[in-house]
Amino acid sequence: MDRLFLDDVFVQVVIPQEPQVADLTLNVRMIVWEELGIFDPAEDYVDVAGTFNNWGETPLVLTALNDDDLTYTITIPELEVGETFFFKFRINGSWDDDTAEFPFGGPPREVVLQDSNNTYSYWYNDDLPIVLYELTLLANPENGGNVEGAGNYQSGEQVLLTAIPFEGDESEPGFNPENTAILIDYTAGFESLPPIINDELTRGASFDGRYVYIVSRKNGNFIYVWDSDNPSSEHFSLDFGGVVEGGTWDISDVQVSGTYIYATNMVMHVGEVSKVYRWNGVNDSNPEVILEFTLPDHNIRLGDALSIVGTPPENGKIIMSNFAWPSNASEFFVWNFDQGNITNEIWPIDPENALRLGQYGRINAIDGEPDLYVLSGAEMGIGLINSSGELIFDTSEDIIQFRSYDPNIFEYNGARYLSYTVNREWENQGVFFEVVDISEGTDNLDALQNLTAGNINDKKVHVHSFGPANPVMWVGACNSVRFSNHGNPRILAFSLLSGFLVTEFSADPVEPGYEFINWTDPENNIVNTEAQFTYTMPDYDITLTANFEPIIVEPEVFTLSITVSPENSGTTTGAGEYLAGEQVNITAIANEGYEFVEWTNQDGNIISTMDEYSFAMPEENLEIFANFIEPEPEYFNLILLVNPEDSGVITGEGEYEAGEMVNVTATANEGYIFINWTDIEGFEVNANSSFDFQMPQENKTLVANFDLENIFDEIMPLGLKIYPNPTSDIVKISSDQQIQKIFVMDIFGKVVYSNQTVYDFYLDFNTGQLATGSYFIQIHFENFIIKRALQVLR
Numbered sequence: 001m002d003r004l005f006l007d008d009v010f011v012q013v014v015i016p017q018e019p020q021v022a023d024l025t026l027n028v029r030m031i032v033w034e035e036l037g038i039f040d041p042a043e044d045y046v047d048v049a050g051t052f053n054n055w056g057e058t059p060l061v062l063t064a065l066n067d068d069d070l071t072y073t074i075t076i077p078e079l080e081v082g083e084t085f086f087f088k089f090r091i092n093g094s095w096d097d098d099t100a101e102f103p104f105g106g107p108p109r110e111v112v113l114q115d116s117n118n119t120y121s122y123w124y125n126d127d128l129p130i131v132l133y134e135l136t137l138l139a140n141p142e143n144g145g146n147v148e149g150a151g152n153y154q155s156g157e158q159v160l161l162t163a164i165p166f167e168g169d170e171s172e173p174g175f176n177p178e179n180t181a182i183l184i185d186y187t188a189g190f191e192s193l194p195p196i197i198n199d200e201l202t203r204g205a206s207f208d209g210r211y212v213y214i215v216s217r218k219n220g221n222f223i224y225v226w227d228s229d230n231p232s233s234e235h236f237s238l239d240f241g242g243v244v245e246g247g248t249w250d251i252s253d254v255q256v257s258g259t260y261i262y263a264t265n266m267v268m269h270v271g272e273v274s275k276v277y278r279w280n281g282v283n284d285s286n287p288e289v290i291l292e293f294t295l296p297d298h299n300i301r302l303g304d305a306l307s308i309v310g311t312p313p314e315n316g317k318i319i320m321s322n323f324a325w326p327s328n329a330s331e332f333f334v335w336n337f338d339q340g341n342i343t344n345e346i347w348p349i350d351p352e353n354a355l356r357l358g359q360y361g362r363i364n365a366i367d368g369e370p371d372l373y374v375l376s377g378a379e380m381g382i383g384l385i386n387s388s389g390e391l392i393f394d395t396s397e398d399i400i401q402f403r404s405y406d407p408n409i410f411e412y413n414g415a416r417y418l419s420y421t422v423n424r425e426w427e428n429q430g431v432f433f434e435v436v437d438i439s440e441g442t443d444n445l446d447a448l449q450n451l452t453a454g455n456i457n458d459k460k461v462h463v464h465s466f467g468p469a470n471p472v473m474w475v476g477a478c479n480s481v482r483f484s485n486h487g488n489p490r491i492l493a494f495s496l497l498s499g500f501l502v503t504e505f506s507a508d509p510v511e512p513g514y515e516f517i518n519w520t521d522p523e524n525n526i527v528n529t530e531a532q533f534t535y536t537m538p539d540y541d542i543t544l545t546a547n548f549e550p551i552i553v554e555p556e557v558f559t560l561s562i563t564v565s566p567e568n569s570g571t572t573t574g575a576g577e578y579l580a581g582e583q584v585n586i587t588a589i590a591n592e593g594y595e596f597v598e599w600t601n602q603d604g605n606i607i608s609t610m611d612e613y614s615f616a617m618p619e620e621n622l623e624i625f626a627n628f629i630e631p632e633p634e635y636f637n638l639i640l641l642v643n644p645e646d647s648g649v650i651t652g653e654g655e656y657e658a659g660e661m662v663n664v665t666a667t668a669n670e671g672y673i674f675i676n677w678t679d680i681e682g683f684e685v686n687a688n689s690s691f692d693f694q695m696p697q698e699n700k701t702l703v704a705n706f707d708l709e710n711i712f713d714e715i716m717p718l719g720l721k722i723y724p725n726p727t728s729d730i731v732k733i734s735s736d737q738q739i740q741k742i743f744v745m746d747i748f749g750k751v752v753y754s755n756q757t758v759y760d761f762y763l764d765f766n767t768g769q770l771a772t773g774s775y776f777i778q779i780h781f782e783n784f785i786i787k788r789a790l791q792v793l794r
Helices: 031-035 444-449
Strands: 002-006 009-013 021-029 046-050 071-080 084-091 109-112 119-123 132-140 145-148 151-154 158-165 181-187 202-207 211-216 222-227 249-257 260-266 273-280 288-294 306-311 315-324 328-338 341-348 362-366 369-377 380-386 391-394 404-412 415-423 431-437 460-467 477-483 489-495 499-504 514-520 526-528 532-536 542-550 557-565 570-573 576-579 583-590 595-600 606-608 612-616 622-629 635-643 648-651 654-657 661-668 672-679 684-686 690-694 700-708 721-723 730-739 741-745 751-755 760-766 773-780 785-792
Touching (some): 158 514, 158 542, 202 477, 202 489, 211 499, 222 249, 249 306, 273 612, 288 328, 306 362, 362 404, 369 444, 380 404, 380 444, 404 489, 415 444, 415 477, 431 477, 460 489, 526 532, 557 570, 570 622, 583 595, 583 622, 635 648, 635 661, 661 700, 684 690, 730 773, 741 760
Parallel strands (some): 021 119, 132 542, 202 249, 404 477, 557 622, 635 700
Antiparallel strands (some): 002 009, 046 084, 084 109, 181 499, 202 211, 249 260, 306 315, 380 391, 415 431, 489 499, 514 526, 514 542, 557 576, 595 622, 635 654, 648 661, 661 690, 672 684, 721 730, 741 773
């Protein structure tokens, strides 16, 4: 304010002052709205509208600072200090309620401008950044299962946590070819072919899952046995029990069905008897002859190849290919067994894709297909035949080559396979066995029909060569499929002149499943025992662990129950629980007065007539009946004879049960004396005139022997000498007349020594078996007897 004085007049002049101004800096953090997905720094911009720019008439766009909070800034210059300013931040200059601050008429921001320090920072829309804490989830063990719910959360947020146990991996169907294990290898390629089976006299072979059986006619007739579970152990031979004999060759082929071992001879001439033998396991020393068939005509040759279906003679079939080449080389002789009834038939084989069956034709049953069999021979591929002998399909040689012997179809782990052994001796590597995956197809017929020349090689999952073939015409081969106690397929492949091997196949191991146990914190405190629960997030990072335990799957066991019929007629062993495929040994013991007859199943079908029987436990509970009978008493004749005729009287003759005690007596007629009882062959049975005789299980004849009573005690002119007497050792007897027999008796009349075939003038006998005492010697001549005393001293 200035003052002006004019002529003593005071004049006050007011001059307006400039207002005080200052700059206003505004910062806004956009990170939260970027995380919300509303603001995109690459596409969007931030401006401010307020009273300082008439709410946006003059655009004020903020500049990005490119920091972690995605801060934008602007400085508005020269605003009047002390004034109150109102404003809002906007996105893209829009008042859209979805993007502008404090939408729907919300209050603006305000600031009173100071003369300094006018920098203000805000969170867009006052949305503060969310503070998140990390929730880490672990599975224990790592492969025990999966966990869901891990992430970053605000304190107090409700989080759904889930633990999902691992259910276990199903293995791929079938076996893994890389899991092949050779249990025993005696092949030419392995350079370990045993000399006892290295020539053309070695014939058929079979396998029961453990033991390998091979027929050989080298240096005799044998069925050699190797133990594939103990390959280093010595081989041994089946006991023929004196039964196996006869035919062109005594032994020719062998097959195993169930726990039984079957073998046959080979016959080719009219009148020869074809025989099939059966053993109940490797330790059976008494094989039985279950089939005898006399060749009625020429052009029949049986025994080169034996096939068994079921367990004859109780139930099943015995099948032999007829190879009377060239007249009959394409037919099977078949014997059907049904509860003791036997029928015989011939199955002619007329292949569609081959000339004939040929030698070594074999038929094998197919599990689950009781009316369908698989077959092959030397001059055809592999075919299917029904239970009536009708060939319904055979493969051509461009699919499965001829000489693919002894085929087997089996299932394992959800897959279906075909196995056979090839012996093409004219080829360099002509001996091998193959396993083909024939899972494709609705049934076995469809599966074989799906094989083509184009896909067969892709379906071969295992091929094993025996090494170079031996170029001998018409050599054959065998193939047997059985299963281990663990259910894995074991395949025997055998070839004449090239040996054998046993291979076990298995699937990949199945990963076990797991079950959830609980949730624990880092201090191992239990947080929750539910697999799924809602967790409240704390205000710090934390790790929770879902704990799992493997599910122990106990192998399924099946119950074998044994019922004795009739009740109390006997006892049994072997009932209990078994795994499928486990070997079961059952025994029947008859009580007194009974005898064992047979084992039967629930349907009354005969399983076996052996009191000791072994089999593999099926995948089902099983009831078996041990049947006994109370036999009708069997009587036998006891015949008593007198020798010589009319020399005495006997009692005790009649019919008696075996084991019964019979009192027999012999009374001498006048002029005779009793000597002893003998059997019909003259062997002494008893020296007493009366004794108890135990009746044997057969008719029996006893002879009561008497002699004349003419005894002379005085010395006759015979020159009879008995010396030394007394004696302690040898007694010598001599006479001028021929001595026929002598008897030495104790003082009670019991014969303690006799010699009834002297017929000489001199003899001696040893008294070593006689006790000290007095005895009488009866010396028999032709017409009289002399009796003398004898003293024995020790």
